[in-house]
Amino acid sequence: MTLPAKPRPKTISYDLSEYLFFSPNTTGLSGSPVKIRADLFMDFFCNVDPQTHDGQSVIRDIESLKIFGKTASQNPRVSVPARNQSEAHKSRLNRVNQTLNILSFNQSISPEKTFYTKNVRVFYRVLQMEGDSFPTVYISDIRVVRHGSGEPAGLYEYVSSQFNQKLAKAKNTNLEGKTVYISPAFDGAQKAMDEAAFKTGTTKSLLFFNPPSIAEDLGIWKPPRLSDTTKSAISELTNLLQENQKRKVSWFVEGEGAAVLARALAAVPGTLETHAFKFLNARTNLPSLLQALKEKKAKLEGEFLNYTGDRTALLSIAQNPEALYNQLKQLPAPKGYDCVTRRYLLDFFQALGENGNAKAILAKALSVKGSTGTFIDAITISRRSLK
Amino acid sequence: MKFPNHLTGPQFSDGDLVSFLFDESELTLRIPKVPYNRDTMDRVNPQKDFRNPDTSDWDHFGDEGHCTTYLSIQSWRYEDSITHDDIAYAHLKVEVLKQSDREAESCFALNSATFYRHFIDGIHGDFVDSKRDERPYWPTQENNFFAKAIKREYIDGLQVQLDLVEGKKYPTPCAYFPLGRHYTLRIAFHFGSLHYEDRPNPYSEELLQQFKLDAFDDFLSHIRIEYTPETIALIQKLKAKQQ
Numbered sequence: 001m002t003l004p005a006k007p008r009p010k011t012i013s014y015d016l017s018e019y020l021f022f023s024p025n026t027t028g029l030s031g032s033p034v035k036i037r038a039d040l041f042m043d044f045f046c047n048v049d050p051q052t053h054d055g056q057s058v059i060r061d062i063e064s065l066k067i068f069g070k071t072a073s074q075n076p077r078v079s080v081p082a083r084n085q086s087e088a089h090k091s092r093l094n095r096v097n098q099t100l101n102i103l104s105f106n107q108s109i110s111p112e113k114t115f116y117t118k119n120v121r122v123f124y125r126v127l128q129m130e131g132d133s134f135p136t137v138y139i140s141d142i143r144v145v146r147h148g149s150g151e152p153a154g155l156y157e158y159v160s161s162q163f164n165q166k167l168a169k170a171k172n173t174n175l176e177g178k179t180v181y182i183s184p185a186f187d188g189a190q191k192a193m194d195e196a197a198f199k200t201g202t203t204k205s206l207l208f209f210n211p212p213s214i215a216e217d218l219g220i221w222k223p224p225r226l227s228d229t230t231k232s233a234i235s236e237l238t239n240l241l242q243e244n245q246k247r248k249v250s251w252f253v254e255g256e257g258a259a260v261l262a263r264a265l266a267a268v269p270g271t272l273e274t275h276a277f278k279f280l281n282a283r284t285n286l287p288s289l290l291q292a293l294k295e296k297k298a299k300l301e302g303e304f305l306n307y308t309g310d311r312t313a314l315l316s317i318a319q320n321p322e323a324l325y326n327q328l329k330q331l332p333a334p335k336g337y338d339c340v341t342r343r344y345l346l347d348f349f350q351a352l353g354e355n356g357n358a359k360a361i362l363a364k365a366l367s368v369k370g371s372t373g374t375f376i377d378a379i380t381i382s383r384r385s386l387k
Numbered sequence: 388m389k390f391p392n393h394l395t396g397p398q399f400s401d402g403d404l405v406s407f408l409f410d411e412s413e414l415t416l417r418i419p420k421v422p423y424n425r426d427t428m429d430r431v432n433p434q435k436d437f438r439n440p441d442t443s444d445w446d447h448f449g450d451e452g453h454c455t456t457y458l459s460i461q462s463w464r465y466e467d468s469i470t471h472d473d474i475a476y477a478h479l480k481v482e483v484l485k486q487s488d489r490e491a492e493s494c495f496a497l498n499s500a501t502f503y504r505h506f507i508d509g510i511h512g513d514f515v516d517s518k519r520d521e522r523p524y525w526p527t528q529e530n531n532f533f534a535k536a537i538k539r540e541y542i543d544g545l546q547v548q549l550d551l552v553e554g555k556k557y558p559t560p561c562a563y564f565p566l567g568r569h570y571t572l573r574i575a576f577h578f579g580s581l582h583y584e585d586r587p588n589p590y591s592e593e594l595l596q597q598f599k600l601d602a603f604d605d606f607l608s609h610i611r612i613e614y615t616p617e618t619i620a621l622i623q624k625l626k627a628k629q630q
Contacts, residue, residue: 053422057471116586118471145583151554160448162484163509164561165455165575168553187462187476190552190577191428194460194480198430203446 018369019138023063023376028134031066032126036139038369041378042221045361046312047120047144050380054118059376061117065137068113068126112140121145144216151189153214153233155180155240156207158193167193170206173240176247179205182237184255184283185215199280200252208237210257218259220283220316230260237264241272248274255310258282262289265296272296278303281310287323290331300331302341307352314358321353388605391598392590394474396465397421399606407458407483408436411567411618414458416481417609421463428462428478437570442485451487455573458483464581465598467589474590475598478577479606483570496565497622498629499536499543506545506563507534517550524596526550526558537562537607541614541622544572546607551575557596560603564610567618572610576603 019035021027026034049055115122123141128134157170167190181196189209197203210233217230226234237260245268253261261277262284276299282289286305293300305328307313317324328349334342352358361382368378388398402417421429434440445454462478486496495501510532519529526532526548537544544564551559557579564572578599580588588595614622 057466061471116470116472116583118466118473119583150556150579150582151552156553160446160455161509161513162449162453162486162571163506163513164549164551166513166549166551166553187426187464187581188478188552188577188579189554190480190575191462191476191478194428194457194478197446 020368020371021374022139023059023374025063026066026137027374028136032068032134032137033132034063034065034124034137034139036375037141038371038375039365040139040142041365041368041375042315042362043144043219044142044375045365045379045382046219046221046315048379050376050383058118058120062115062120062122062139065115065122065124065139068124068137116145119145144219151209151211153209153211153229154236156189156193156209158203167207173243174247175206175240175244175249177249179250179252180208180240181205182208182251182253182257182261183210184257184281185210185212187212195254196252199254205252208240208257208260210260214260215256215283218256218263218284220259220285220312233260234263234267237261238267241265241268241275244275245270245272246274250276250278252278252280253282254280255283255313258286258289259284262292265289265292268296270296272298275299276301276304278306280306281308281313283310283312283316285320286316287320287327290324290327294327294331301334301338303345305345305349307349314352314355315361317349317352318355318358318362321350324353325350388601390465391594393468393470394465394590394598395468396477397463399602399609402609405431405459406435407432408438409483409566409570410438411569412612412614414566414572415611415613416459417606418459419461419463419479419606421461426462427464428460430457430461431459432457437483445485451489453485453487455482455484457481458572470589472583472589473581474588475578475580475595477602480575480577482573482575483566484573486569486571491568494568494621494625496568496571497542497618497625500629502542502563502565503534503536503545507531507547510534510547510549514550524557537564539564539612541619544607546603549575552577555579557592557599560600562603562607564612566612567614572612574607576606578602 018038020038022034022036048058050059112123112125115124121143122139124137124139126135126137128136155170155173156167159166159168179200179202181200183192183195186192186195186209189207192209193207196205196207211229213227213229214233217226218224241264258279277293290300307317325346328346364378364382368375371378388400390396397419399417399419402419405416405418407414418431421427442454445456447454458481460480462476464473465475465477466473495505511528514528514532517527519527532547532549534545534547537546542565544562546560546562548558549561560576562574566572576599580590580592580595582588
């Protein structure tokens, strides 16, 4: 199995006002306080659902970091005999201590540690900063680490008999008249193929399988970081598009599959006039993807764009609704009954873009900084409102 | 079933009993309760009565009238109860296969020996290139795809291991049970150990592969097939004729 590149932690933020308590259980009433950087909100929101067993395990595990804080207090402080009690002296002393605090954080005097729980990797330090009564755990980064079974990305097809149904890498890459399901990030190819049958409504569709690392590499809320697995998926899809440029192909694209397609399209010269695309819960920058498809004269007909309650997809729509609306408006004029469908599609996605709850979550992500509440409270409230 | 170490996941013995009715039998499965996690699949065919079914939307293949449809498709993950790490994923697919008219007329499915022979010969034919392999756990013609009969009161089922997903490191356990002359139950249990970046799975491959086989046996042990009195009479008549 080829392991993806080792993830690098995000840049450590030095502004302590960006940190807030992780959850009501980590405010320091028992064990050390645990604080987390506020701008991790969107990543955490999209990847950890406190209403699931998985999500609750992750939260409980992160809360358990409060036992680590007791061990370390490495905060350098300047102490001088308290003979000079003047305000000016106190002020100077405070400034010196503040500078030392920042330096200790910047220069990693307290080493950054890593903690794993399920699919989440937590980067933290134990520090006692200005205003902290006790050594406090500062979570500076959380990375959602995907795991997979090692099956390679690419085009798969069924070879059926009454004795078995084998899922094999497609030898024939001629896609004339075929429907191809570009999967979201899935654990295994078999699961993705079964999903393809339900989503496309035919057991004859081909599968373009995307393994779990795709989701991490092409996430919406952080800069892309392409591992070899993701590069190979993009390259294979690029080749398929180029090889079948003049053939009639229907593509059904779901979730992170849209992000792989967006990357592949960028490397395909010429047009895709005989290619029809349908999207479900696209987890990518949708306006840019539609723009690319429009330039390639691809067919975007009927209900080519759909959304069925995927939170990440909704938030990506709500992030830039005007751009999406403009792209939809600029598509070639539909014919016949498609005029009605297009009108409904525009109304639907305009409403999604203006979804108050989604907007509120995006606003919450900005406002959580400096908030007196806890990070998990903010996540839970936002999750409830998005139902 | 006792899970090894701290592994947790759905127990088949706690699953919901779901029945499907066929012309010559009634099938009852223990459908595992899939935990509400992210990225799980939990589909059970809403159609429960398969007497004289409309097979037009089934998956058809070959030119003899064979077709299949799913009864249940479920996926879940096994995790470690201490570390909460995801350790392995499971994908259980239960299908019904409609035999051809010629096969139904031959009544091959109503006798353990002919049922076994029909499927094992077909598997040998499908995997004609898998003569032998250096890996002792890999199914080949040489080891008869690890075929073993699943003992039942009237007609035995068949269990094998097959290479069903290209690129997978370990084979997939599969099972077949006759549901009468016209239909066969076909089951595949896809299972894979999960790997996090930079971390080896704390459970060894040997342990997980053994667990896969044990869990599959456990699922099969809960399958109940009750044939109609007419079918039982026919089974016994064929048996007497053979003796």
